[in-house]
Amino acid sequence: xxxxxxxxxxxxxxxxxxxxxxxxxxxxxxxxxxxxxxxxxxxxxxxxxxxxxxxxxxxxxxxxxxxxxxxxxxxxxxxxxxxxxxxxxxxxxxxxxxxxxxxxxxxxxxxxxxxxxxxxxxxxxxxxxxxxxxxxxxxxxxxxxxxxxxxxxxxxxxxxxxxxxxxxxxxxxxxxx
Numbered sequence: 001x002x003x004x005x006x007x008x009x010x011x012x013x014x015x016x017x018x019x020x021x022x023x024x025x026x027x028x029x030x031x032x033x034x035x036x037x038x039x040x041x042x043x044x045x046x047x048x049x050x051x052x053x054x055x056x057x058x059x060x061x062x063x064x065x066x067x068x069x070x071x072x073x074x075x076x077x078x079x080x081x082x083x084x085x086x087x088x089x090x091x092x093x094x095x096x097x098x099x100x101x102x103x104x105x106x107x108x109x110x111x112x113x114x115x116x117x118x119x120x121x122x123x124x125x126x127x128x129x130x131x132x133x134x135x136x137x138x139x140x141x142x143x144x145x146x147x148x149x150x151x152x153x154x155x156x157x158x159x160x161x162x163x164x165x166x167x168x169x170x171x172x173x174x175x176x177x
Contacts, residue, residue, distance in 0.1 A: 015069035063091025073102025110162035116147035
């Protein structure tokens with residue numbers, strides 16, 4: 001399977017970003033209006049996050065890459081959290097660790113979550129991520145980091161844009177991918 005490579009600029013957060021941080025509770029009433037909810041993603045954890053992601057996209061800097069520390073996505077199993085992250089314009093997530101359900105929900109939505117030591121990535125760094133090869137080139141600092149590799153089936157799901165498009169295209173699961 002050919003490599004899945006993504007480029008973009010890092011937007012760095014800290015540790016213990018919960019699904020409640022991703023979708024602040026005061027916006028829970030917007031769950032039926034995801035495009036509006038995406039405008040408020042991470043609003044309390046990083047004010048201006050959504051507008052910063054839109055600006056990166058508008059200036060042709062590629063997709064934003066969300067870079068976090070330990071314990072990303074802890075808390076409830078809200079599928080909306082990775083959905084609105086994707087809808088805001090984030091193309092990939094790098095973290096030291098992530099809650100298992102958040103990880104799986106993100107992949108199902110077509111957003112790769114790769115686990116790595118994010119200490120050597122600074123806010124604003126330009127990154128090139130080889131999702132299937134498990135490598136991150138920090139084009140700003142010149143260093144290369146290793147990260148978790150996506151299993152072939154998850155890479156195939158990501159290449160189709162998520163689990164539903166994958167199933168629609170392949171009429172179910174094709175474990176040979």
